[in-house]
Amino acid sequence: MNAKMYGDEQAVRKQKGSNKASRQRTVFLIVAIAPSLLGYLLFTLYPNLMSVYYSLLNWDGLTDAKFVGFDNYVSMVKDKFVWRALYHNLLYMIVVPALIVFISLLLAYLLNNKSYKENSIYKVIFFFTNVLSTVVVALLWSFIYDGSFGLLNGMLELFGMSMNDFYWLGDTRTAIWALVIPMVWGGVGLYVVIFINAISSIPKSLYEAAYLEGARPMSILFRITIPLIRGVIRVCVVFVILGSIKGFEIIMILTNGGPEGSTDVIGLYMFNLAFGKEYHNYGYASAIGMFLFVILVGAKLIIDKFYPEENVEY
Amino acid sequence: MAERRTFMDGVWRLLLLLWAISIIFPVIWILYQSLRTNAAFFQDIWALPKDIQWSNYSKAWNQYKIGQSLLNTLYYVGVSLVLGTFLTTLNAYALTRVQFRGRKLIWGLIMLSLFLPGINALIPQYILMKTMHLTNSLTGLIILDSFGENVFFLMLLGGFLSSLPKDLEESAFMDGASIFQTFWRIIVPLSTPGIVTVAIFKFLGLYNNFLGPFIYLGDPSKYTIGVNMYQANMKMQYTSDWVTMFAGVIIVMIPSIIFYVFFQRRIMEGATMGSMKG
Numbered sequence: 001m002n003a004k005m006y007g008d009e010q011a012v013r014k015q016k017g018s019n020k021a022s023r024q025r026t027v028f029l030i031v032a033i034a035p036s037l038l039g040y041l042l043f044t045l046y047p048n049l050m051s052v053y054y055s056l057l058n059w060d061g062l063t064d065a066k067f068v069g070f071d072n073y074v075s076m077v078k079d080k081f082v083w084r085a086l087y088h089n090l091l092y093m094i095v096v097p098a099l100i101v102f103i104s105l106l107l108a109y110l111l112n113n114k115s116y117k118e119n120s121i122y123k124v125i126f127f128f129t130n131v132l133s134t135v136v137v138a139l140l141w142s143f144i145y146d147g148s149f150g151l152l153n154g155m156l157e158l159f160g161m162s163m164n165d166f167y168w169l170g171d172t173r174t175a176i177w178a179l180v181i182p183m184v185w186g187g188v189g190l191y192v193v194i195f196i197n198a199i200s201s202i203p204k205s206l207y208e209a210a211y212l213e214g215a216r217p218m219s220i221l222f223r224i225t226i227p228l229i230r231g232v233i234r235v236c237v238v239f240v241i242l243g244s245i246k247g248f249e250i251i252m253i254l255t256n257g258g259p260e261g262s263t264d265v266i267g268l269y270m271f272n273l274a275f276g277k278e279y280h281n282y283g284y285a286s287a288i289g290m291f292l293f294v295i296l297v298g299a300k301l302i303i304d305k306f307y308p309e310e311n312v313e314y
Numbered sequence: 315m316a317e318r319r320t321f322m323d324g325v326w327r328l329l330l331l332l333w334a335i336s337i338i339f340p341v342i343w344i345l346y347q348s349l350r351t352n353a354a355f356f357q358d359i360w361a362l363p364k365d366i367q368w369s370n371y372s373k374a375w376n377q378y379k380i381g382q383s384l385l386n387t388l389y390y391v392g393v394s395l396v397l398g399t400f401l402t403t404l405n406a407y408a409l410t411r412v413q414f415r416g417r418k419l420i421w422g423l424i425m426l427s428l429f430l431p432g433i434n435a436l437i438p439q440y441i442l443m444k445t446m447h448l449t450n451s452l453t454g455l456i457i458l459d460s461f462g463e464n465v466f467f468l469m470l471l472g473g474f475l476s477s478l479p480k481d482l483e484e485s486a487f488m489d490g491a492s493i494f495q496t497f498w499r500i501i502v503p504l505s506t507p508g509i510v511t512v513a514i515f516k517f518l519g520l521y522n523n524f525l526g527p528f529i530y531l532g533d534p535s536k537y538t539i540g541v542n543m544y545q546a547n548m549k550m551q552y553t554s555d556w557v558t559m560f561a562g563v564i565i566v567m568i569p570s571i572i573f574y575v576f577f578q579r580r581i582m583e584g585a586t587m588g589s590m591k592g
Contacts, residue, residue, distance in 0.1 A: 021492070025412070028493040032408035033420065036401050039461025040424055043439065048430045050438035061441070107333060110326050118330070125334045127582055131574045132567065133522035135540040139547055139563050140340050149556065151343055154359045185336065190585055197586045217322075246433050249524055253544060267433055274437050275529060282437050289434030296431045 051293075054286035061280045072287035082288065085266045086295075088176060089245055092183070092265065093299065097240035099184045100191055101233065107188070108195030109221055113207075123196065127189040134186075138253035141182040145169050145254075169255050172262040179251055179263055183244070191236050198232040199225055234307055241303065245296055266292050341567070348560035355556055367557065374561035382535060383542040390452045390459075390527070390538055391520040398460040398467075399513045405464070406471035407501055411483065412493075427465050440529060450532045458530075459520065467512045470587070474508030475501070511584040514577055521569065539566050 055072055059065035076082055107126065111119045129137065144151040147167035156163055168178040202225065210220050226233070248267040251257065257264035257272065266288060274285035347355055348370055349363040375381060409421050439458075440449070448454030482504070486496040502509070527538040537545065543566050550559045574581065 021487070024492045024494065025414075028497070029408055029412065029414055032404040032412075032497075035461060036405040036464065037420060037424070039401075039457075040427070040464070042442070043458055043462035044427050044430070044432070044435070045423075047435035047438035047442060048427075048432070050441075051434045054438055054441075103333075107330065110330055114323070114326060116323075116327055116330070118327075122330050122334050123582075124578060125337055127578075127585075128574060129337055130585070131518065131570050131581065133524060133540050133570070135522075135524050135544050136563060136567055136570070139543065139559075140344065142547070143344060143560075144340055149356065149359050151340060151359070158360075188333075193582050194586050242431075246431060253524075253547075270433075271436070274440075282441070286434070286437050289437065293431055293434045296433075297429075 051286050051289055054282055055290045057283040057286075059281075059283045061282050065283070068283070072284045075284065076287050076291060081261060081264065081269060082266065082291070084261060085264045085269045088263065089265045089295070091176065092180070093241050093244045095180055096183050096187070096244045097237055099180070100187045100240050101236060103184065104188045104191035104236075105195055105226070105233070108192045108199060109225060111192065112196050112199045113217075113225075123193070126192050129186045130189040132186070134249045135253060137182055137186045138250050141185075142169070142254055145178055170259055172259050175255055175259060175263045179254060182250060182254070183247075186250070187240065187243075191240075194232060194236060195229065198229040202228050231309070234303075234309065237307065238300070238303055241299055242296060245292070245299060266295070344560045345564055348557055348564050350557055352555060352557050370557045370561040371565065374558045374565060377558060378542060378546045378562050379534070380539070380542065380562065380565055383537045383539045386452055386536055387521065387538045387540075390455055391517065394456045394459045394520050395513060395516050397456065398464065398516055399509060401460060402464050402467045402471055402512060403502065403505070403509055404497070406468050406475055407497055409468070410472040410476045411478075411501075424465055424468065436529070443530060449530050450536065452531070452536055452538075455526060455530055459523075459526065467516065471505070471508050471512050475505055478504055511580065511587065514580055515584055517573070518581070521573075 056067060056069055057065045058068045058071065107122075110116075111123055132140075143149075145168040147153060147163070147165040147170070150168075152168065153163040153166065169175050206224055206228075207220065210224055215223070246267060248265050248271065251263055251265060252268055252271070255263045257268050270285045270288040270292065273281045273288065346363055347359070349366045349368070350361075351367055354361065354364070409417060409424075443449050443454060443458065446454075448457060478501075482500055483493075483496050486500055487493075491499070522540065523538075524540045524544070527541045528544070531537055531541060534542075534545070543562055546562060547559060550556070
């Protein structure tokens with residue numbers, strides 16, 4: 001009897017203990033999950049859903065919103081500025097990723113496979129642009145491109161080419177291309193580092209075998225290095241393409257879409273419609289935002305179709 | 315393997331050198347121009363400074379109110395960093411190592427945002443912040459950035475946490491530790507490398523964040539350093555005070571440079587880790 005009582009007591013104590021533990025667990029879970037989850041629902045998911053609704057409104061943010069159905073979408077299709085911006089987007093989503101991937105692959109290959117003594121310093125220098133903010137990168141390039149006192153014209157003059165105060169960002173023909181360079185310049189470093197790590201994970205024996213068989217450096221690059229890091233290249237391509245559709249900060253700071261809309265992109269157009277100085281057109285801007293969403297999803301699907309994911313085995 | 319040095323090696327080395335120069339040279343150019351006078355700069359953009367004008371720096375500091383905007387940035391970045399990293403760590407632990415009902419559902423719900431580009435949410439987010447009276451406030455920005463989007467870091471830290479051995483918590487519970495104690499005394503110390511990586515990238519993201527502060531902060535006394543320099547540059551177009559602007563840009567770059575020098579290795583490693591997960 002004594003033993004039974006003792007056992008009961010222990011069971012009760014144990015249950016008390018586990019009750020306490022499970023209560024603590026519940027409290028912990030609430031504390032750990034609730035703030036982030038509520039924040040996520042409120043600040044991320046809810047706005048994303050609301051953007052669909054907003055796109056059906058005629059609303060300037062001040063007067064009452066009017067439900068107009070698909071009117072915004074109809075005007076969008078007729079809006080030639082949207083199509084011009086889309087054209088610029090397409091241009092950037094091809095040119096910028098192509099340049100970034102090509103340059104960073106080349107640099108990474110050189111840094112990894114050639115044992116030049118200065119290589120370790122270069123790795124640090126190349127990545128540096130990725131630590132700088134978009135504002136700083138943009139301001140640096142605005143100083144470079146300036147017509148009268150810019151670095152670029154100054155250098156051209158040293159080589160005997162007088163540009164007569166030509167302002168690279170102020171001309172409709174050059175502005176769109178002039179923006180490509182800071183985008184590439186500011187993006188390459190990250191991908192150099194990514195590619196270096198990918199390349200260095202390729203077993204050395206593969207290279208050695210190729211050397212023994214007398215393969216030339218170029219064929220080693222194209223037959224061994226690039227095929228084996230295809231997966232990494234793919235991730236990078238997706239990253240840069242999607243980033244080039246989304247990112248408009250650098251364009252906003254350097255040209256704000258000008259001159260005469262020659263550098264406008266969809267994200268920036270939407271931004272200026274919603275937050276620009278003259279007027280706010282939240283409904284229409286939201287419709288364009290939805291369009292942007294569709295483009296991003298579309299781009300992802302196209303990449304998946306033409307550049308399917310695959311696993312490489314060594 | 316001994317490599318032969320060929321003509322092509324010369325070309326490659328030159329290429330690497332040119333890319334490095336394209337990065338360093340503009341920065342150095344701005345640095346030495348920031349020590350000249352406007353008159354001298356307008357006369358010749360190449361000449362080296364004759365007598366060094368440190369006053370450009372004090373002028374930039376006072377004229378652009380960099381002190382104030384650095385304090386704003388420190389408050390915004392500091393609090394968002396600590397709060398955001400703490401919340402992400404708690405969240406990652408609860409969602410990857412604690413079994414409870416609805417865990418998969420919550421995880422899936424959060425992962426849903428990987429498919430949302432977010433850019434189309436800009437307007438509703440702004441309206442929401444306005445309704446909550448959180449616009450034109452650094453605290454509002456902190457709330458948005460610490461509670462809002464953290465999926466990327468959640469995945470990164472979640473991956474790190476799930477690689478820790480399973481019986482860690484179990485033995486702690488056996489010894490009578492509460493889940494709070496286990497989290498604080500065992501999980502946090504063991505996952506410090508992961509937490510530090512997340513914190514470093516949060517720092518870079520926050521310090522370099524332009525669009526958020528630009529949209530939400532209207533009052534110049536609340537500008538973060540990035541927005542401040544952007545506005546200063548807009549004004550410079552009318553005043554043509556180049557050398558002061560150069561000094562300002564250099565001041566803004568200093569924290570990035572110091573940070574990079576200290577965490578260079580970690581930043582580079584983390585960059586690869588993060589992007590491969592995405």
